[in-house]
Amino acid sequence: MQRLPIYYIKPGMKTYEEVIDANGRVLCGKGVELTEEHIKRFEELGVNFITVEGNPVSLPWEKSLEVELKELEERFEGVTDENLLEIKRILKEFLKEKYKESEETQEL
Amino acid sequence: MDLDISEKRKIVKKKLRRLEGLPTLPPIVQRLNKLIENEETSLNQIAELIEKDQVITSKILRLANSAFYGFPKRISTVQNALMFLGVNIIKILIITSSIFDIIYKEDVKLWEHSVGVATCARILAEKLEIKDPQEVATAGLLHDLGKIIEKVSFKEEYKKIEELVQDGKSPLLAEKEIFGLDHAEIGAFLMRIWNLPDRLIEAVEAHHELEKAKDFKKESALIHLANVLIHARGYGDSLYNKVPPLEQKALKLLNFNLLEIREVFLKLEPKLYELKFFTEELRKDI
Amino acid sequence: MYLPKKIIYAFLKKDKFFTKWKQELIYFLKEKYKLKSFYSFKKFLSAILFDPPSMVIYYYHKNPEGLKNLVELKKKFNMFNIPLILILDHFDLEWLISTSEWGDDFVFLKDKIDEVFVRIEYAFHRLERISDNNPLTGLPGNTSIYRAIERILDRYKPYAVAYVDLDNFKAYNDAYGFSHGDEMIKTVAKILTTTISDFSREDYFIGHIGGDDFVFIVPLEKVETISKEIIKRFDTLAPTFLNPNDREKGYFVSVDRIGNISKIPIPTLSISIVPVVKGKFKHIGEISGRLAEIKKVVKGIEGSTYFIDRRK
Numbered sequence: 001m002q003r004l005p006i007y008y009i010k011p012g013m014k015t016y017e018e019v020i021d022a023n024g025r026v027l028c029g030k031g032v033e034l035t036e037e038h039i040k041r042f043e044e045l046g047v048n049f050i051t052v053e054g055n056p057v058s059l060p061w062e063k064s065l066e067v068e069l070k071e072l073e074e075r076f077e078g079v080t081d082e083n084l085l086e087i088k089r090i091l092k093e094f095l096k097e098k099y100k101e102s103e104e105t106q107e108l
Numbered sequence: 109m110d111l112d113i114s115e116k117r118k119i120v121k122k123k124l125r126r127l128e129g130l131p132t133l134p135p136i137v138q139r140l141n142k143l144i145e146n147e148e149t150s151l152n153q154i155a156e157l158i159e160k161d162q163v164i165t166s167k168i169l170r171l172a173n174s175a176f177y178g179f180p181k182r183i184s185t186v187q188n189a190l191m192f193l194g195v196n197i198i199k200i201l202i203i204t205s206s207i208f209d210i211i212y213k214e215d216v217k218l219w220e221h222s223v224g225v226a227t228c229a230r231i232l233a234e235k236l237e238i239k240d241p242q243e244v245a246t247a248g249l250l251h252d253l254g255k256i257i258e259k260v261s262f263k264e265e266y267k268k269i270e271e272l273v274q275d276g277k278s279p280l281l282a283e284k285e286i287f288g289l290d291h292a293e294i295g296a297f298l299m300r301i302w303n304l305p306d307r308l309i310e311a312v313e314a315h316h317e318l319e320k321a322k323d324f325k326k327e328s329a330l331i332h333l334a335n336v337l338i339h340a341r342g343y344g345d346s347l348y349n350k351v352p353p354l355e356q357k358a359l360k361l362l363n364f365n366l367l368e369i370r371e372v373f374l375k376l377e378p379k380l381y382e383l384k385f386f387t388e389e390l391r392k393d394i
Numbered sequence: 395m396y397l398p399k400k401i402i403y404a405f406l407k408k409d410k411f412f413t414k415w416k417q418e419l420i421y422f423l424k425e426k427y428k429l430k431s432f433y434s435f436k437k438f439l440s441a442i443l444f445d446p447p448s449m450v451i452y453y454y455h456k457n458p459e460g461l462k463n464l465v466e467l468k469k470k471f472n473m474f475n476i477p478l479i480l481i482l483d484h485f486d487l488e489w490l491i492s493t494s495e496w497g498d499d500f501v502f503l504k505d506k507i508d509e510v511f512v513r514i515e516y517a518f519h520r521l522e523r524i525s526d527n528n529p530l531t532g533l534p535g536n537t538s539i540y541r542a543i544e545r546i547l548d549r550y551k552p553y554a555v556a557y558v559d560l561d562n563f564k565a566y567n568d569a570y571g572f573s574h575g576d577e578m579i580k581t582v583a584k585i586l587t588t589t590i591s592d593f594s595r596e597d598y599f600i601g602h603i604g605g606d607d608f609v610f611i612v613p614l615e616k617v618e619t620i621s622k623e624i625i626k627r628f629d630t631l632a633p634t635f636l637n638p639n640d641r642e643k644g645y646f647v648s649v650d651r652i653g654n655i656s657k658i659p660i661p662t663l664s665i666s667i668v669p670v671v672k673g674k675f676k677h678i679g680e681i682s683g684r685l686a687e688i689k690k691v692v693k694g695i696e697g698s699t700y701f702i703d704r705r706k
Contacts, residue, residue, distance in 0.1 A: 005382070078350070084353075091369075094373045094374070176446050179580075182634045188634070191627040192584060200467050200470075204440035
């Protein structure tokens, strides 16, 4: 699934979860194929982001786990402080988990 | 001519007092314009957009705290400032936007970093139940205002600092060597002239050197930590690519166990993901 | 007592003529006033916004469009006390009449500098002498308020006359001092001005009777939305008037002359509203009478409230 800002949403995309407005009101269920009208109405009601099925848009700034970890190492190069190293460890784990999760949901 | 530190400080402060314009990111100004023109836009929506830009935020706070319009040092969030000044003030602010609109794509990462720290600060403040989390988030947004001033109003000196950093010197020391002040002190100096609330000023002033904090030690430690975390995550950038030092004192002051960081990253990641769309759009529009 | 020099901002064209014009004027202004000249409209407007002067002199033909922004700024920020003198190159009757609502005076390029100086002095003194404006908030006072209400008595378009005052203001003033009390009044004035002008464009009036009493007039169909927003903004900002301890407790402590201690909650707003339609009232006294009755009702309700008189 992919979370996208409203201006990236095109008709034909299917919702992965319910669409809620700023007041918590449910505007649309999940698994619904979105139409022009849907999108326009969401925009008017101030909806900013929608999670859709699949991975319809390739975002050029998204990095692979490899790149993320490499850059992480670069940022922490030469660091010896215990606390910072702990943060690095936790962050590394977190990133690995995050990528694993998204891989799993892609396969769904 | 090698002036001593106090001479350099004097010169810099003099120039800061006379500071005329601050740069703006033209794409943000454009978006603001659009929002204002639409009558249905709510005050909240406008505040949300402004809260992504430290320069406009600082201008609005400066106005709201000006002795001419009200009580100095009272207003610390964009929302409150807009309630006080009214939304139409933005129109006039847009017109008076600085002519220093020479912002390069590479500068967007400065904005990215500040918004990241603001977001992280808010999450930390809510988690640690520190009062007025939005106020703390605003301090996070403004913490590197000094860097922007350096880049735009002290171009020559900024180049020298970049050179020193490339040669391996720590950015803070490089700033102190060239200016006699570092970016935290520059930011705080301006915020003081502008009568912003002390809580904001101290958190900005002490975010690299916690011993500078007196009345707002917790808030300063929080911004310090948020800054480190955002650098660690690699969201946006400032002068250097490396993670800055983390003072052990900060964790003690906040009573924060590092293991709780995972939870922070969990909350932070989706927000940074959404913000990324915003800043990438800005890059496209420059 | 040392009084700082009054500062005059002049928006001029950068040429030989104005260089001379400026020099000559400075000779007259000498010790009394300081003149700062601007050639960039953005910088000029920015300076007025962040560092308001005592007077503005504007060379109209340098930037005719900009004048609208300048006037809007003056209005939005209640800068009634900053006279605006226009420099023109010719006399245009109709146009000048249209500017009389907000313009204070005008001079021509060909006028001698000593005449310009006299007009500056006149403008400053006139301000002090005739000002019906409340010295604290700059809002129009009783005379203007009466006139404004009289104007709508006979209009077909329905309007609402609203009376605003603060609950627990006196206690706040006593506990925190008049300086803080003044700031609260100024804040109320600011909120009224910006909120009402945000929601009602040109069609409104706001007056300050004195103390913590205000009056505003807006089209009837907008009065409820506006009142709600005013209350929302005031309630958001009111806590910033208490020190952190009191803010946390939600009240401050007041001691009366005898020594009785009471807990006073944060000041709140009361808005009493009377709709006005052609033929409904013959006389202002009737309106103020109704307002007084509504006021009793509103004061009895806790928290910031508004109440509209629905009677015929």
